[in-house]
Amino acid sequence: MPYVKVEVTKDGVTREQKAALVQGVTALLQQVLNKDPSLTFVTIDEVDTDNWGVGGELVSDLRRKKAAAPAPSPAPIIGPSVLADTTGELPALLDCIATYLDGLYFADVERLARVFHPRARYFSTAEGSLKELDMPTYFDVVRGRVPASASQQPRYDRLLSVDLAGPHTALVKLECALSPRHFTDYLSLVKEQGQWRIISKVFEVRQLPPT
Template sequence: MLADSAGEVPALLACIATYLDGLYFADAERLARVFHPRARYFSTAEGHLKEMDMPTYFEVVRGRVAAAASQQPRYDRLMALDIAGPHTALVKLECALAPRHFTDYLSLVKDEGCWRIISKVFEVRQLPAAPN
């Protein structure tokens, strides 16, 4: 992480917290507050490149059963925050929405005074089944 000479870390962390809350609660409206309208979603988790725009991604989120609704334990971990400058940052984080564990790379831009996610690229793996 570069020095936070402009004091951007609290705003970036707030953006990431809202993102993680949006995932845990399957709340597309919350996610819409932190994704730039022109943001893109990318993954090769299904063996081929999958790309979505935000309206498509938000519909997927709306169709999910929220981890919070099934009282799944919450697991979020910020792995890295790299501030490239006053308008660009990169975040690496881990989160789990059973039965999947995600490593997300989020590119953020400061647009109109607000930090927003401009791209989401992630890897996913299945969590091991809990012993009976």
Template sequence: MSSPTEFDAIHSVLQLYFDGLYHSDTTLLAQVFHQDALYATAVADKPIVLRMDEYFPVVDARPAPAASSQPRTDRVLSIELIGPVTAHARLQCSIPPRDFIDLLTLIHVDGRWQVISKVFHSDVRD
């Protein structure tokens, strides 16, 4: 399963992810994330862990970068196939005023690649 086709399939999922974030479109993000996926980071030494039913309202409530024509910084930094049904992707993107490094773990279930976890770091731009 580690053919170029798998990388293309994963890259397509990642493009949907970028589009969903840029447009604050949870309909697109629902195609990317497994229903049981986790969203995680740490703020002030405290973990923040959300399920998709908690994360999607956050996305719905924020202004879409597309609405103000913000420049896109989307970039796939790496994709690693861990095994036939597991992959890891490291991404860069921005939702002003923050720049993000996202670490996504993907699984191949129900005939498609889906994000099962998102762990990220962000910095506020000057």
């Protein structure tokens, strides 16, 4: 009657990932030790990074140090398809998008708050049904992430298209990666009081293949 206890840091492991872990451990014990799956017990404990130490330091402190370290040079935003930019607004719009991408990479709510309109909405059907978040809820999600900068993941930021309908309205399509997920975002932006801000975010997400 094997009992396996798995401890991981509390980093937003999904229910699906936990189920896959339980299935994998159970299958491994059956394959290697010929143990009956119906008598194999697997538990998963998520440990807060303030309660996990490595090399004499808390994991939370180590990650903060890594996040504060210089980030790898971002990949250039390449190949934009700009449709009818007769407004002169493209540079300001690109500044807004660059801040948005930095906010995602560093999990920096302060940066994201500068470029999202307070009344903006986030939409996705990645989990099978429509998910809608307001900005306070979305920012809480971002705060709970481990920044990609903490592990110095390579930047993958691609601006695919910019459609400036006029001096106050734009639609942007872009790609970015926060390993192990790859995102395609459609951002609707409005210019209000001289500032471009995202009013809605709709995205598709897929898992990156293992490297």
